[in-house]
Amino acid sequence: xxxxxxxxxxxxxxxxxxxxxxxxxxxxxxxxxxxxxxxxxxxxxxxxxxxxxxxxxxxxxxxxxxxxxxxxxxxxxxxxxxxxxxxxxxxxxxxxxxxxxxxxxxxxxxxxxxxxxxxxxxxxxxxxxxxxxxxxxxxxxxxxxxxxxxxxxxxxxxxxxxxxxxxxxxxxxxxxxxxxxxxxxxxxxxxxxxxxxxxxxxxxxxxxxxxxxxxxxxxxxxxxxxxxxxxxxxxxxxxxxxxxxxxx
Amino acid sequence: xxxxxxxxxxxxxxxxxxxxxxxxxxxxxxxxxxxxxxxxxxxxxxxxxxxxxxxxxxxxxxxxxxxxxxxxxxxxxxxxxxxxxxxxxxxxxxxxxxxxxxxxxxxxxxxxxxxxxxxxxxxxxxxxxxxxxxxxxxxxxxxxxxxxxxxxxxxxxxxxxxxxxxxxxxxxxxxxxxxxxxxxxxxxxxxxxxxxxxxxxxxxxxxxxxxxxxxxxxxxxxxxxxxxxxxxxxxxxxxxxxxxxxxxxxxxxxxxxxxxxxxxxxxxxxxxxxxxxxxxxxxxxxxxxxxxxxxxxxxxxxxxxxxxxxxxxxxxxxxxxxxxxxxxxxxxxxxxxxxxxxxxxxxxxxxxxxxxxxxxxxxxxxxxxxxxxxxxxxxxxxxxxxxxxxxxxxxxxxxxxxxxxxxxxxxxxxxxxxxxxxxxxxxxxxxxxxxxxxxxxxxxxxxxxxxxxxxxxxxxxxxxxxxxxxxxxxxxxxxxxxxxxxxxxxxxxxxxxxxxxxxxxxxxxxxxxxxxxxxxxxxxxxxxxxxxxxxxxxxxxxxxxxxxxxxxxxxxxxxxxxxxxxxxxxxxxxxxxxxxxxxxxxxxx
Numbered sequence: 001x002x003x004x005x006x007x008x009x010x011x012x013x014x015x016x017x018x019x020x021x022x023x024x025x026x027x028x029x030x031x032x033x034x035x036x037x038x039x040x041x042x043x044x045x046x047x048x049x050x051x052x053x054x055x056x057x058x059x060x061x062x063x064x065x066x067x068x069x070x071x072x073x074x075x076x077x078x079x080x081x082x083x084x085x086x087x088x089x090x091x092x093x094x095x096x097x098x099x100x101x102x103x104x105x106x107x108x109x110x111x112x113x114x115x116x117x118x119x120x121x122x123x124x125x126x127x128x129x130x131x132x133x134x135x136x137x138x139x140x141x142x143x144x145x146x147x148x149x150x151x152x153x154x155x156x157x158x159x160x161x162x163x164x165x166x167x168x169x170x171x172x173x174x175x176x177x178x179x180x181x182x183x184x185x186x187x188x189x190x191x192x193x194x195x196x197x198x199x200x201x202x203x204x205x206x207x208x209x210x211x212x213x214x215x216x217x218x219x220x221x222x223x224x225x226x227x228x229x230x231x232x233x234x235x236x237x238x239x240x241x242x243x244x245x246x247x248x
Numbered sequence: 249x250x251x252x253x254x255x256x257x258x259x260x261x262x263x264x265x266x267x268x269x270x271x272x273x274x275x276x277x278x279x280x281x282x283x284x285x286x287x288x289x290x291x292x293x294x295x296x297x298x299x300x301x302x303x304x305x306x307x308x309x310x311x312x313x314x315x316x317x318x319x320x321x322x323x324x325x326x327x328x329x330x331x332x333x334x335x336x337x338x339x340x341x342x343x344x345x346x347x348x349x350x351x352x353x354x355x356x357x358x359x360x361x362x363x364x365x366x367x368x369x370x371x372x373x374x375x376x377x378x379x380x381x382x383x384x385x386x387x388x389x390x391x392x393x394x395x396x397x398x399x400x401x402x403x404x405x406x407x408x409x410x411x412x413x414x415x416x417x418x419x420x421x422x423x424x425x426x427x428x429x430x431x432x433x434x435x436x437x438x439x440x441x442x443x444x445x446x447x448x449x450x451x452x453x454x455x456x457x458x459x460x461x462x463x464x465x466x467x468x469x470x471x472x473x474x475x476x477x478x479x480x481x482x483x484x485x486x487x488x489x490x491x492x493x494x495x496x497x498x499x500x501x502x503x504x505x506x507x508x509x510x511x512x513x514x515x516x517x518x519x520x521x522x523x524x525x526x527x528x529x530x531x532x533x534x535x536x537x538x539x540x541x542x543x544x545x546x547x548x549x550x551x552x553x554x555x556x557x558x559x560x561x562x563x564x565x566x567x568x569x570x571x572x573x574x575x576x577x578x579x580x581x582x583x584x585x586x587x588x589x590x591x592x593x594x595x596x597x598x599x600x601x602x603x604x605x606x607x608x609x610x611x612x613x614x615x616x617x618x619x620x621x622x623x624x625x626x627x628x629x630x631x632x633x634x635x636x637x638x639x640x641x642x643x644x645x646x647x648x649x650x651x652x653x654x655x656x657x658x659x660x661x662x663x664x665x666x667x668x669x670x671x672x673x674x675x676x677x678x679x680x681x682x683x684x685x686x687x688x689x690x691x692x693x694x695x696x697x698x699x700x701x702x703x704x705x706x707x708x709x710x711x712x713x714x715x716x717x718x719x720x721x722x723x724x725x726x727x728x729x730x731x732x733x734x735x736x737x738x739x740x741x742x743x744x745x746x747x748x749x750x751x752x753x754x755x756x757x758x759x760x761x762x763x764x765x766x767x768x769x770x771x772x773x774x775x776x777x778x779x780x781x782x783x784x785x786x787x788x789x790x791x792x793x794x795x796x797x798x799x800x801x802x803x804x805x806x807x808x809x810x811x812x813x814x815x816x817x818x819x820x821x822x823x824x825x826x827x828x829x830x831x832x833x834x835x836x837x
Contacts, residue, residue, distance in 0.1 A: 014749045029495055031589070036495040042753070043701040045744045054745040055753045059285070062461045063497045064583055066384050067289035082496070083586050104431050105750040115286070119399050124392035125350040130274060130652075136347035138359035148352040148379045151388065155288055187350045 003028035006048070006092035007037055009056060011106045019103075023048045023092075034074060034081040034095065035060055058107035065221060068154030071098055071161070072107045078161035080221050098161045111157050117173040118155075121200040123180040125190045137188035150183040150229060152222045159216035159226060165209050172209030173201075175216035179229040185236065198233075198240045207234050253277065254662035255669070257425055257441035259411045259468060261287025263383070263647035264627030264654075265447030266390035271655020273397035277662070280439060281394065282406045282427055284463050288391045291449050291461040292647065295383025296579055297502040298364070298375035299644040301339035305356075305363055310372040312336040317822055317835045318370050319642060322536055323607070323635020324782035324792065324827050326481065326800070328818040331614050331632050335649040342648045343376055349389040353378050365507065371832070375504075375641050380579020383644055410755050411468045412436055414444060414475055414623060415680045422622035423669045424677060426684045434751050436684035438677035440669040442662040443622055445654055446472065447647075450606040450628035451770075452485075454763040455716065456708025458603035459491050459500040469610050469629045470762035473769070477618045479803045479810075480631040481608035482766070483773035486638055486783050487716050488604035489540035490563050490597075492588050498602035499587055501563060502580045503640045506533040509568050512540070513596075514553050514561045523547055528829050535829045538637045538783040541601045545717045555598055564596040603716060605643060607634040607783070608770070611802055616654040617661075624658060626650035631800075636782020691757050692748075696740025700757040703734055703741070707764060715771050719786050724775040731768050738764065769803045769810050776812055777801065794824055 004025045012019040025048040026040045042055045060070040063082040070081040073096040075089055086093070101109035139147075153176050160166040160174040181197045184190035201207045210230050217226040256272050258265045261283030269279045283290065302315040316336040320329060347353060347361060354362040354377050365373040378385035397403040408431035415424040415438055424440040451466025452458035473479045490506070491498040506512070512533055513522045524543055525532045535543075544561055548554030554561060565573055565581075570593045573581060584592045610618050610625035612632055617624050626647070633646040710730050714723040738761055743753040779793035780786055799814040822836060 013747065031587075032495050033587075039496055039701070043699060043705065052744065054747070055743070057750055057752045060462055061285045061289045062291065062294050063494075064294060064499045065586065066293045066381060067285070067461070069285055069289045085587075085589065087589070108431070108750060110431065111286075115288075115395070118392075119395055122396075122399075124396045125348070125389075126396065127345075127348050127393070130270060130345055132341045132344070133348065135344045135361060136350075139355055140359055141355040141357065141362075144352050144355045148385075151352050151385060152379070152381060154293075154384075155286070184350070189348065190350060 005037060005086055008092055008094045009106070010096040011056065012097070012103050014105055015102055022053060028086070032086045034084040034086070034093070035063060035070065037086065037093070038081070056107065057105040066154060068156035071156045071158055072096065073098060073161070078158040078219050080156065083221065098157055100161050100166055101157060111155070114155050114157060114160070114176065117177045117205070118180060121173070121177055121181050121197050122193070123177070123184055125184060125187055126193055127189070139188060143186065146225070147183055147186050150179050150224055153179060153224055154222065156221060158219045158221060162215035162219040164213050164215070165211050170209055171205035173205045175226040175230060178207055178233050179224055179226055182229045182233050194236070195240060198237050201233060202237055202241065207237055254442040254665070255280070255440070256443050256445065256658055256662065257282065257439060258445045258447060259425065260290070260447030260449060260627065260629070261285070261391070261407070262290035262292040262447060262449055262627060263387055263390060263644060264651040265445070266387070266394050267648055267651025268445050268447060268626060268654045268658070269403055270390065270393050270397065271652060272658060273394070273402040275655070275659050276402070277659060279403045280406060280441065281403055282409045282411055282425070284408070284410055284430070286407045287394065287405070288388065290387060291464050292387040292644070293381070293384040294459070294461060294500065295644050296380055296500065297504050298377040298382050298641045299343065299386065300374045300639070300641040301343040301376060301645065302336060302372070302374055303340045303343065303361065303363055305360060306373045308372050310374055312339060314372065314835050315339065315374060318833065319633075319639055320635065320822050321827055321833060322639040323637050325635065325794075325798065325819060325824040326484070326781060326817060327633060327635035328614070328800075329821040330818060333821060334653070335633055335646060338649055338652065339645055342645065342652060346386055346389055346648070349393055351378050351385050351389045370639070380577065386644060386648070411448065411471070412684050412758070413471055413680060414620070415440070415677055416475065416620070417672060417676055420476070420620065422620050423672060426681050428688070430752065430755055431750055434688070434748055434754060436681050436688055438681040440672075440677055442665055442669050443624065443658045445624045445626060445658060446610065446629055447625070447627045447651065448629045450609070451763070451766055452603045452606065453497070454707065454767060455485070455603040455712045456705070457493070457498050457712050459488055459498050460603070462497065465759055465763050466606070466766045467759035467762040469625070470766035472610065472618070472620070472623065473803070474762070474765060474805050475620070476805065477620050477623060478611035479608070479766070479769050480611035481773070481801050482769040482803060483777055483801060484607035484636050484783055485603060485716060485770065486537055486605040486607060487541040487601045488537055489544050489601050490599040491602035492584060492597070493560070493600045493602075494587065498600065499583055500602070500604065501584060501597060501599055502577070503537070505563065505565055505577055505580055508576050510563055510565045512544075512561055512563055514547055514555065516553055521553070530831045531829045536637060536639065537604070539829055541717050542785060544601055560598045560600045562596040563599045565592060566594060566596060601717060603712070605638050607631065607636065607638055615657045616650055617657065622661070624654050626654045636784060688754060688758070691741070691743060692746050692751070692754055694742035696742060698737045698741045700741055700743055700753065700760050703737055704760050704763070707731070707734055707760070707767060711767055711770070715774055717785065719774050719784065721775055721786070721788060724771055727771050728768060728775070731764055731771065734764050772810055773801045773803060773812065792827070798824065
């Protein structure tokens with residue numbers, strides 16, 4: 001008999017419905033990933049006990065782990081489905097939606113909170129305008145190189161999923177947002193407005209919400225230096241607060 | 249949302265769409281940005297290989313004029329020349345702008361922008377890199393600027409929404425769009441706008457074996473083609489020579505690896521054979537993509553010398569010190585390691601050609617306007633900048649440039665309208681939404697046993713096999729017959745999901761229809777063009793034929809299939825000459 005892969009998927013018809021599990025037996029293909037398994041279900045949406053079902057819904061785009069769309073919980077770990085190779089996973093494979101974000105349908109969740117928080121901390125360089133003003137500020141390659149590491153954050157949400165303090169009971173914004181503040185406060189132009197971003201991280205939802213569990217860095221698919229970034233921002237905020245106390 | 253004099257809709261959140269949004273919002277106008285995925289997850293993230301701009305900071309004598317000539321020559325003279333010249337001239341300014349927005353471009357030891365020579369078809373250091381993910385970094389910078397305008401109330405995002413159609417008034421003027429929410433109630437809704445800009449990317453994924461993101465299938469461009477927009481040069485589909493094969497998609501291994509010393513070979517009579525170096529002594533492994541893909545095709549299909557009889561050959565960087573590899577190509581090697589499961593520093597990579605880019609797209613004038621008033625197109629979904637073959641690292645530039653110039657044109661057009669779209673009879677919007685919803689209902693109700701994803705697989709297999717690297721007229725004819733069969737089967741489909749909530753199958757089935765219609769434009773365009781030019785190669789007609797075919801293909805939709813007409817190419821700046829890579833290119837002064 002041809003080799004097969006067993007996949008268990010936690011499904012939910014809409015935000016309001018309750019979840020249910022379905023199991024699929026899928027043909028094994030050499031070198032395949034979780035996305036290829038989900039695509040196989042679409043071509044033949046039948047469960048392992050032979051019952052026709054609806055096609056499974058999930059988010060994906062680039063399929064090479066640079067867009068951050070296909071985050072889900074695979075065998076208990078938050079990660080990207082595209083880079084989860086079937087051969088490297090324990091079987092049966094279980095797939096669940098991220099639990100810290102509202103489920104829209106099946107494995108698709110609503111990560112709007114993440115983008116709203118980027119707005120709150122003003123995660124951008126406030127340029128004067130798009131007219132020609134010559135090159136940007138010079139930067140040491142040394143600084144550019146580690147800033148680049150942080151700028152690879154693809155807003156996938158894995159660090160929030162893994163964080164014990166990112167939950168319904170707290171407004172903590174999570175490691176990804178704090179790291180972005182560090183990125184923009186490092187850039188020579190962004191540095192000119194660093195106080196605004198630090199202010200945004202001083203209040204509720206800010207850096208004080210971190211309990212230093214350090215799960216974020218462990219699950220980050222791009223290996224961002226999240227722990228160090230949180231520590232740096234914490235320090236910057238303390239100095240910022242002290243300055244305000246002394247000089248205002 | 250703050251009130252402005254007019255309202256623009258931009259469809260597509262990649263580099264081009266975001267740049268246009270910034271230009272329009274900056275002028276104080278309202279923009280609604282529709283995007284299938286969060287803008288930050290658009291296909292621009294996949295561009296690993298840098299962006300070209302002739303900044304000449306290394307004093308090599310590079311200039312926008314040379315960049316222009318190499319782009320035209322690389323494109324085998326099929327591009328209209330004035331807009332390409334405009335793009336090359338604006339290149340340095342666009343890079344400086346992105347630099348000011350905070351893109352972490354690689355630096356020189358003195359802290360200036362670093363430029364490197366790593367692309368095919370040039371001998372100048374013209375590529376700017378932000379680590380190994382240049383496209384991602386530039387996309388993020390633009391996304392952040394748009395977020396800033398969002399915070400100030402000028403931009404409204406509709407992320408997770410799918411564009412369905414444009415809304416036209418009695419005069420045939422584009423007055424808005426219909427769209428549906430893929431993260432909620434997916435009922436077709438209408439949205440008025442004074443000007444609509446499509447920035448919906450290429451159509452690579454309809455070929456299956458493609459480096460394109462899952463979402464890049466040309467559906468939106470096909471939808472407006474079916475509403476009267478002209479589609480140009482559809483037959484020009486670029487196949488990238490070096491990708492990693494995969495069941496879900498092919499992953500690109502950047503050209504920059506060959507630029508940095510990577511060698512392509514296969515076994516011949518038990519020995520390593522570096523066929524590109526033997527056949528193209530002037531450019532060796534750095535010949536343009538169409539030339540390399542044809543060479544690999546010849547080696548694998550005609551000579552039967554692919555690895556173990558497959559379509560794969562080796563791309564070898566094992567002779568380069570590992571420290572250099574990590575510094576220069578970390579990103580690309582990481583992808584190979586992650587997805588192929590082998591360490592390319594130690595074992596040669598197995599690579600395979602895959603569809604990469606569509607030079608063709610919606611016909612636009614030099615100001616990015618389609619033939620439908622009020623509808624513009626920018627980015628990979630237009631046809632403007634790459635002729636018959638695109639040079640490496642020119643794609644990001646063309647997206648930035650088209651987005652940049654489209655904004656002011658859109659503003660001028662909208663300001664000049666006698667009647668704004670919200671002053672029109674609302675009936676035109678309601679009736680288009682109703683018509684589109686009826687089509688949705690029809691697709692959602694089971695009408696037979698056909699599975700849309702199965703139809704899509706067959707479409708991809710046929711298009712990949714017959715309408716890519718080497719094209720034969722008999723096979724093209726058979727492919728078109730197959731496409732008609734698929735269209736017929738489309739009417740007997742069961743999409744296995746009848747709910748209106750976040751129905752991805754509905755969305756994909758809708759896109760599938762558009763993909764098949766667009767495939768006919770590509771296939772028949774290729775059938776008609778009896779010559780070889782750029783990526784379009786026919787063994788029956790192996791030479792370029794300027795006398796008959798120095799022409800833009802223009803396809804117009806009709807119920808019976810595409811109607812083709814041909815338009816002369818503007819070659820007023822650089823006289824056509826033979827394109828060859830066995831000896832070096834000499835530019836005109």
